[in-house]
Amino acid sequence: MAYELKSYDSKQVKCVLGAHTVTGPADDTFISIEPQGDGVSSSVGVYGDVSRSISHDPRHTIKITLQQTSRSNDVLSSLCDVDRLSGGAGAFPILITDLRGSTLFTGMAWVQKKANATFAKGIGSREWTLEAVGGFTNGGND
Numbered sequence: 537m538a539y540e541l542k543s544y545d546s547k548q549v550k551c552v553l554g555a556h557t558v559t560g561p562a563d564d565t566f567i568s569i570e571p572q573g574d575g576v577s578s579s580v581g582v583y584g585d586v587s588r589s590i591s592h593d594p595r596h597t598i599k600i601t602l603q604q605t606s607r608s609n610d611v612l613s614s615l616c617d618v619d620r621l622s623g624g625a626g627a628f629p630i631l632i633t634d635l636r637g638s639t640l641f642t643g644m645a646w647v648q649k650k651a652n653a654t655f656a657k658g659i660g661s662r663e664w665t666l667e668a669v670g671g672f673t674n675g676g677n678d
Contacts, residue, residue: 554628560606562661616647637677643670
């Protein structure tokens with residue numbers, strides 16, 4: 537019997553915002569990518585005729601969760617400020633990839649709003665929400 541072994545290494549997941557490589561991800565889920573469009577939806581008529589509608593919406597919601605001590609919080613905060621102060625000219629290139637697999641997102645992004653800041657006895661996290669326009673391959677691992 538043949539066995540197949542696949543490996544995943546969270547350190548091999550890279551996120552690059554413009555020229556900045558994100559550092560200091562929080563424990564557990566640190567990046568999520570969610571398409572905003574409906575993909576392919578369908579409807580059925582009274583006689584059972586099925587029609588499909590294909591969404592061409594290229595937008596994605598990307599959430600990046602960082603330790604509150606991460607310098608990437610400063611970068612994301614600055615990117616948000618630049619976008620607002622420039623009247624919307626602050627979109628930046630984004631690349632998210634799993635170097636041990638085939639998952640890849642590339643496009644242009646902007647920070648929707650600054651992350652909430654909370655303080656506690658221990659080190660907390662900051663969740664940043666970005667919106668992006670781009671291409672997404674949700675792949676497997678080697």
